[in-house]
Amino acid sequence: xxxxRDLAPIVIVVLVFQLGVLRQPVPNVLELLGGTLMVMIGLxxxxxxxxxxxxxxxxxMAYDFARKGSLWWLLLFAFALGFGTTVAEPALIAVAAEAxxxxxxxxxxxxxxxxxxxxxxGLRFTVAVSVGFxxxxxxxxxxxxxxxxxxxxxxxxxxxxxxxxxxPEIIGIAYDSGGVTxxxxxxxxxxxxxxxxxxxxxxxxxMVDGFGLIAFxxxxxxxFVMGYGMVL
Amino acid sequence: MDWLGQLAxxxxxxxxxxxxxxxxxxxxQILVLRRRIPHLGRVLLGFLLxxxxxxxxxxxxxxALFPLGKVMAAQLTDPHFLGIDVEAIGDGIxxxxxxxxxxxxxxFAIGFATTVAEPSLIAVAIKARDVSGGVITVWGLRVAVxxxxxxxxxxxxYRIVTGTPLHWYIITxxxxxxxxxxxxxRSIIALAYDSGGVTxxxxxxxxxAALGLGLASSVPxxxxMLDGFGLIAFxxxxxxxSVxxxxxxxxxxxxxxxxTQMKKRET
Numbered sequence: 001x002x003x004x005r006d007l008a009p010i011v012i013v014v015l016v017f018q019l020g021v022l023r024q025p026v027p028n029v030l031e032l033l034g035g036t037l038m039v040m041i042g043l044x045x046x047x048x049x050x051x052x053x054x055x056x057x058x059x060x061m062a063y064d065f066a067r068k069g070s071l072w073w074l075l076l077f078a079f080a081l082g083f084g085t086t087v088a089e090p091a092l093i094a095v096a097a098e099a100x101x102x103x104x105x106x107x108x109x110x111x112x113x114x115x116x117x118x119x120x121x122g123l124r125f126t127v128a129v130s131v132g133f134x135x136x137x138x139x140x141x142x143x144x145x146x147x148x149x150x151x152x153x154x155x156x157x158x159x160x161x162x163x164x165x166x167x168p169e170i171i172g173i174a175y176d177s178g179g180v181t182x183x184x185x186x187x188x189x190x191x192x193x194x195x196x197x198x199x200x201x202x203x204x205x206x207m208v209d210g211f212g213l214i215a216f217x218x219x220x221x222x223x224f225v226m227g228y229g230m231v232l
Numbered sequence: 233m234d235w236l237g238q239l240a241x242x243x244x245x246x247x248x249x250x251x252x253x254x255x256x257x258x259x260x261q262i263l264v265l266r267r268r269i270p271h272l273g274r275v276l277l278g279f280l281l282x283x284x285x286x287x288x289x290x291x292x293x294x295x296a297l298f299p300l301g302k303v304m305a306a307q308l309t310d311p312h313f314l315g316i317d318v319e320a321i322g323d324g325i326x327x328x329x330x331x332x333x334x335x336x337x338x339x340f341a342i343g344f345a346t347t348v349a350e351p352s353l354i355a356v357a358i359k360a361r362d363v364s365g366g367v368i369t370v371w372g373l374r375v376a377v378x379x380x381x382x383x384x385x386x387x388x389x390y391r392i393v394t395g396t397p398l399h400w401y402i403i404t405x406x407x408x409x410x411x412x413x414x415x416x417x418r419s420i421i422a423l424a425y426d427s428g429g430v431t432x433x434x435x436x437x438x439x440x441a442a443l444g445l446g447l448a449s450s451v452p453x454x455x456x457m458l459d460g461f462g463l464i465a466f467x468x469x470x471x472x473x474s475v476x477x478x479x480x481x482x483x484x485x486x487x488x489x490x491x492t493q494m495k496k497r498e499t
Contacts, residue, residue: 218428
């Protein structure tokens, strides 16, 4: 029933604008109803699955890594998680393809399919490496207990500096790439990992130190993508 | 049969998303940690539910909400519908920005509505409630983030209409975030920064992208390839401000309540 409440706003917005503003009938009412019902069922199953699967395994692995006490393995795991979940992310693949198109039209690269594909693949790996780096940095921060805001503000300064030097065509894509990297499966896992680490290391507060991994993962791609645009 | 084919395709796509993650998790668990996963059966069931849940979720969105939402975005951004004579206005379109009020209103409404239904935000909100011991409510955080996205996307559409450079907005936003960070309660800061990244995924991105592209192609002088981007960036920046604002207002109310209680006790 919770998911009915979650979806109500979308349904209301769509209906109000369709009937009230555009003044058009709703096409395929049955399909719309069926689709909404499927979304509701899907959302309920997903939330149940989070509680049973993704949250416990993320936290458990955090505890186990903390007990094992091997920093290098933990950092390697953090990188693998960030890189591995991003490189195949469909939203990223779509954005990279669009970016290659922009680059071809803007004359930044040779106007051929081959050059475009190479550009898109390069961009995808750049973003994936930057997310891997972000999770490594974020995990290291939790262990050290550094305040999150200093690193984020440093990141902001990095973005501003890069914006001044990056080719204008890449800026919009770079800014957007920060938002699309974190998928629906990655977010709960990474959040559980951060909170689990912060609660198993003494002196860390899960509320203050546990969150913040996602923030890094949405900031570093901007810097790395602008760097990619400058190098090429 | 077409319907089943689509379901199978979405299921395989989602499976393709889950497998590398599961591979990394179980690989490290078995090879590095060498420990058994507690309640392995339940964890696997959880993975299965996540897989099925996302499949149904995406299928339903693709069946019903996305096609309609995209058509609406295209219609609402049509100058003909808005009653704007693009030819006559020409380059002076920026001075007529207020005539696009339906677009801003739709951007606000759809930004709010899609964010409330965003599964990754639900996940972070559940975690935040558990960790904060209930001080942060699931619904409160989600509404705070959704308001941020709604404002962000409205400002983003205004930017596309006026054609002002994206980076000035983003840099100004950063300055506001830094100032807010100085005054916000310490415990909310990391969560607020996180909420910028979780807002834009499965539900929001396709609809917002359609809105941006539609708007950039109907406003004269805008290039959809260049100006259509940037809405996601707004949608990831403004929730940081709204979540810190939510905590600041909460702390303020709390303080006032405590001080009135103190006064009552004194008298």
